[in-house]
Amino acid sequence: xxxxxxxxxxxxSDFTRAGEASSNVKKNLRKLGVSPEVIRKVSIALYEGExxxxxxxxxxxxxxxxxxxxxxxxxxxxxxxxxxxEQAMQEGWSTAPDEVRSLGFGAGMGLPNxxxxxxxxxxxxxxxxxxxxxxxxxxx
Amino acid sequence: MQEFFxxxxxxxxxxxxxxxxxxxxxxxAIRVRNKKAYIIKERCIDCGECIRVCPHHAKRAIYDSxxxxxxxxxxxxxxxxxxxxxxxxxxxVDIVLNALLDFGFHEVYxxxxxxxxxxxxxxxxxxxxxxxxxxxSSACPAVTRLIRVRFPGLIDHILxxxxxxxxxxxxxxxxxxxxxxxxxxxxxxxxxxxxxxxVTATKMPLGTxxxxxxxxxxxxxxxxxxxxxxxxxxAHPMQPLTEAGKIGLSWxxxxxxxxxxxxxxxxxxxxxxxxxxVLEDLEDEKFRDVDFIELNACxxxxxxxxxxxxxxxxxxxxxxxxRKHLPVSLNHIDAVSSEMMWDTPLEYxxxxxxxxxxxxxxxxxxxxxxxxxxxxxxxxxxCGAPSCRALAEDVVRGLASADDCIFRYKSNITHLLDxxxxxxxxxxxxFRPETGEEEKKEx
Ligand SMILES: Nc1ncnc2c1ncn2[C@@H]1O[C@H](COP(=O)(O)OP(=O)(O)OP(=O)(O)O)[C@@H](O)[C@H]1O
Ligand code: SF4
Ligand SMILES: [Mg+2]
Numbered sequence: 001x002x003x004x005x006x007x008x009x010x011x012x013s014d015f016t017r018a019g020e021a022s023s024n025v026k027k028n029l030r031k032l033g034v035s036p037e038v039i040r041k042v043s044i045a046l047y048e049g050e051x052x053x054x055x056x057x058x059x060x061x062x063x064x065x066x067x068x069x070x071x072x073x074x075x076x077x078x079x080x081x082x083x084x085x086e087q088a089m090q091e092g093w094s095t096a097p098d099e100v101r102s103l104g105f106g107a108g109m110g111l112p113n114x115x116x117x118x119x120x121x122x123x124x125x126x127x128x129x130x131x132x133x134x135x136x137x138x139x140x
Numbered sequence: 141m142q143e144f145f146x147x148x149x150x151x152x153x154x155x156x157x158x159x160x161x162x163x164x165x166x167x168x169a170i171r172v173r174n175k176k177a178y179i180i181k182e183r184c185i186d187c188g189e190c191i192r193v194c195p196h197h198a199k200r201a202i203y204d205s206x207x208x209x210x211x212x213x214x215x216x217x218x219x220x221x222x223x224x225x226x227x228x229x230x231x232x233v234d235i236v237l238n239a240l241l242d243f244g245f246h247e248v249y250x251x252x253x254x255x256x257x258x259x260x261x262x263x264x265x266x267x268x269x270x271x272x273x274x275x276x277s278s279a280c281p282a283v284t285r286l287i288r289v290r291f292p293g294l295i296d297h298i299l300x301x302x303x304x305x306x307x308x309x310x311x312x313x314x315x316x317x318x319x320x321x322x323x324x325x326x327x328x329x330x331x332x333x334x335x336x337x338x339v340t341a342t343k344m345p346l347g348t349x350x351x352x353x354x355x356x357x358x359x360x361x362x363x364x365x366x367x368x369x370x371x372x373x374x375a376h377p378m379q380p381l382t383e384a385g386k387i388g389l390s391w392x393x394x395x396x397x398x399x400x401x402x403x404x405x406x407x408x409x410x411x412x413x414x415x416x417x418v419l420e421d422l423e424d425e426k427f428r429d430v431d432f433i434e435l436n437a438c439x440x441x442x443x444x445x446x447x448x449x450x451x452x453x454x455x456x457x458x459x460x461x462x463r464k465h466l467p468v469s470l471n472h473i474d475a476v477s478s479e480m481m482w483d484t485p486l487e488y489x490x491x492x493x494x495x496x497x498x499x500x501x502x503x504x505x506x507x508x509x510x511x512x513x514x515x516x517x518x519x520x521x522x523c524g525a526p527s528c529r530a531l532a533e534d535v536v537r538g539l540a541s542a543d544d545c546i547f548r549y550k551s552n553i554t555h556l557l558d559x560x561x562x563x564x565x566x567x568x569x570x571f572r573p574e575t576g577e578e579e580k581k582e583x
Contacts, residue, residue: 003502004505022424023420026420026423028505030290030490030492030493031492031501031533032493032498032501032502033490033493036293036488039423040423043424044424139498
């Protein structure tokens with residue numbers, strides 16, 4: 001066996017379902033006996049990424065791969081893309097529309113949190129084509 | 141320490157082996173085996189959901205009999221705040237407290253009074269600011285147990301204070317020993333409980349090694365007896381006994397404990413499903429700016445406890461009415477005494493883990509996925525497990541067979557019949573009539 005793989009389709013039109021992937025991954029990690037600290041890092045980072053896919057990119061696909069050493073997460077969407085990644089990474093920067101802000105999102109803290117809770121993070125984005133976020137959390 | 145005493149148990153004679161309880165259990169702790177439900181002790185949190193849902197009343201709580209009143213030289217009743225909401229047209233808590241004396245208790249110490257002390261202690265601890273925010277209430281033992289098996293990351297957030305009933309038992313016992321000169325073992329503290337979780341919490345306490353509560357009796361059992369005593373109680377002059385205010389009584393229903401925090405940044409959730417949702421979100425740090433979280437396993441809070449007699453919503457209204465004219469709080473403290481604090485830390489009990497070793501656990505999970513893919517996906521419960529996935533997990537844990545799935549069983553039979561059919565129609569060569577082909581080949 002190489003590792004465990006989980007794939008999730010993120011539905012961009014259904015806000016109420018956002019968070020399904022992260023809570024499912026969390027449930028799995030708990031059963032695998034992964035430490036609470038690692039579970040917390042993975043689920044917070046993944047949740048923020050999942051929400052971004054719903055709010056900013058109309059959904060996408062999440063691939064999670066786990067080995068006993070690490071958890072790799074790839075969040076790929078075909079949304080509008082991020083023109084300036086450095087700016088997007090800044091705390092407080094947000095282009096979230098008002099109706100989303102009224103739900104408590106749009107503080108511009110998602111990407112900074114993903115950076116904070118993952119051990120490695122990389123973003124590839126092309127305007128008009130889509131965004132792919134790569135995150136890794138080490139288990140040991 | 142004995143690891144798993146549970147108040148919630150099964151009456152085997154009444155159990156029909158249906159699937160109501162297995163589907164409802166929040167920790168997937170119940171299976172049906174040999175036509176009877178079976179509780180996996182490590183997983184049970186004594187929330188009482190199965191008692192509530194069982195149409196055959198086969199799930200019940202174990203508690204002490206009313207005879208305990210005669211087993212001590214000096215007995216103290218510890219009535220839960222929600223107990224006061226069980227009576228019709230009750231204007232004054234004192235009638236209930238006096239009736240308890242008439243019933244045979246030597247003294248009454250209201251858990252509501254201890255609840256006010258716990259509220260005051262909570263305020264002090266929160267002000268000191270050393271607790272990780274948000275602070276999660278430790279009052280409902282079903283919730284604390286749930287966190288212990290399922291939300292390890294939140295253990296640090298649990299308020300390290302003993303529940304009001306425990307505080308009531310400790311204080312009242314200490315004071316009674318002083319007053320009567322009796323040794324503590326001759327003094328009995330008896331909790332009048334709304335739920336089985338509290339029974340378990342006294343036999344197998346969390347946060348301390350030994351509970352000061354000596355016995356737990358059910359509201360449903362003492363209630364009818366007390367109601368008949370109350371008629372006489374009302375007829376004779378009564379002692380003024382109550383020492384609890386609004387805050388103490390409010391603990392009996394959801395968000396009551398929060399009201400004692402005297403701070404608006406709180407959240408209260410009740411009902412085990414809602415509690416789980418809040419804990420999941422809390423684990424993902426989805427709440428910003430919340431200081432305190434009160435969680436009650438029962439809908440409506442303790443008024444919804446399975447051992448109570450009144451409809452929880454009616455009880456809640458009654459509680460509001462009784463406390464209306466009471467002062468806010470009658471109990472104040474300057475410092476938190478060690479008597480009220482946990483002295484044993486809570487530890488994570490990973491009962492849901494597939495294996496100690498991550499690699500092996502991963503292999504097992506791959507196997508679970510594989511088996512799951514071959515199952516029908518109906519989560520019908522006929523196999524005795526709450527869902528197809530739970531069955532697959534049981535198989536991997538060596539506790540069940542995939543053939544326990546009745547659909548799989550049926551398809552196995554169909555395959556078997558197909559094979560039989562093929563065999564029946566197959567004629568082995570020595571008996572096969574000649575077709576003429578053989579001769580052609582010879583030539
Ligand atoms: N997948 C994505 N596709 C397109 N744009 C994105 C994507 N993810 C983030 N962005 C852009 O980056 C900005 C910052 O993202 P970030 O997650 O930090 O904040 P936010 O989503 O706006 O608010 P918060 O996450 O605090 O609710 C977003 O407002 C958006 O413009
Ligand atoms: S909410 Fe109250 S009655 Fe229900 S389980 Fe918890 S402590 Fe017991
Ligand atoms: Mg975001």
